[in-house]
Amino acid sequence: MEITAFSLEGKVALVTGASYGIGFAIASGLAKAGAKIVFNDINQDLVDKGMAAYKEAGIDAKGYVCDVTDEDAVQALVKTIAEEVGVIDILVNNAGIIKRIPMCDMTAAQFRQVIDVDLNAPFIVSKAVIPGMIEKGHGKIINICSMMSELGRETVSAYAAAKGGLKMLTKNIASEYGEFNIQCNGIGPGYIETPQTAPLRERQPDGSRHPFDQFIIAKTPAARWGTTEDLVGPAIFLASDASNFVNGHVLYVDGGILAYIGKQPQ
Numbered sequence: 001m002e003i004t005a006f007s008l009e010g011k012v013a014l015v016t017g018a019s020y021g022i023g024f025a026i027a028s029g030l031a032k033a034g035a036k037i038v039f040n041d042i043n044q045d046l047v048d049k050g051m052a053a054y055k056e057a058g059i060d061a062k063g064y065v066c067d068v069t070d071e072d073a074v075q076a077l078v079k080t081i082a083e084e085v086g087v088i089d090i091l092v093n094n095a096g097i098i099k100r101i102p103m104c105d106m107t108a109a110q111f112r113q114v115i116d117v118d119l120n121a122p123f124i125v126s127k128a129v130i131p132g133m134i135e136k137g138h139g140k141i142i143n144i145c146s147m148m149s150e151l152g153r154e155t156v157s158a159y160a161a162a163k164g165g166l167k168m169l170t171k172n173i174a175s176e177y178g179e180f181n182i183q184c185n186g187i188g189p190g191y192i193e194t195p196q197t198a199p200l201r202e203r204q205p206d207g208s209r210h211p212f213d214q215f216i217i218a219k220t221p222a223a224r225w226g227t228t229e230d231l232v233g234p235a236i237f238l239a240s241d242a243s244n245f246v247n248g249h250v251l252y253v254d255g256g257i258l259a260y261i262g263k264q265p266q
């Protein structure tokens, strides 16, 4: 295999919800591997923030306002991208939300909102890009799953249900479209330092680490939270020709937390 198998030159990559956080880091890495980056976010302020951040990073990205739960808007977005940039070769379904509420206190509307963004939207966006990938004769879909695709914990019932479903949607897209040279895989980040997990890492009034922060450190062999940069190499691999025979797999990038029973309390 040539090392150029990791190159994304000439490819168009759509990363959803990529104004900041994990999406921004993955999109920036795909750009450095040669991809042309297009991204969307839920409002113009976020898109403008993202555009400024990409420009500062020396990346010529193109941003669009689009709510990934709105199928008509997503279909229009994919058509616009094809006209303005090119047919999408790589899709990273990154946009996501979480609501940390005890299940019996959560309303059905709140549960549905998380399912809508974290599971229904990856279906909607994948359905919109697959026809173009079939026509091109290749495609890469990367779904940003979670440790909660495998494990549960208190207060994240909707999120775990969505991410568990996203793991199976990943396997099903791989099964249904593999014959068209489309590979669909997942990345399952562990606990990553982003705005989404900031509440779990807040310093306590006495200056000590958040109890959950200490818990994750004890549960992770790497004894640290992940950074968004830890996800870039795995994303480039799954977006490139180097993974053309990897399909329906969820690659956990978690510092070993899923393999480890946890450090014995001292």
Ligand code: NAP
Binding pocket: 016, 017, 018, 019, 020, 021, 022, 023, 040, 041, 042, 046, 066, 067, 068, 069, 093, 094, 095, 096, 097, 117, 144, 145, 146, 147, 188, 189, 190, 191, 192, 193, 194, 195, 196, 197
């Ligand atoms: P984040 O900081 O909350 O960023 C998520 C991005 O998605 C935000 O820009 C958000 O916009 C956008 N978004 C939300 N709903 C959207 C919608 N309907 N349409 C378009 N964009 C939308 O999250 P993150 O920590 O970077 O996580 C990114 C992905 O990784 C998510 O799928 C998350 O579940 C997953 N993940 C995160 C971790 C972690 O530890 N951080 C671990 C495993 C998996 P707003 O700012 O308006 O919400």
Ligand code: GCO
Binding pocket: 098, 100, 145, 146, 147, 148, 153, 156, 159, 188, 189, 190, 191, 192, 196, 197, 200
């Ligand atoms: C939580 C965290 C996790 C992470 C991630 C772990 O409240 O437990 O937010 O859900 O976001 O999904 O992989």
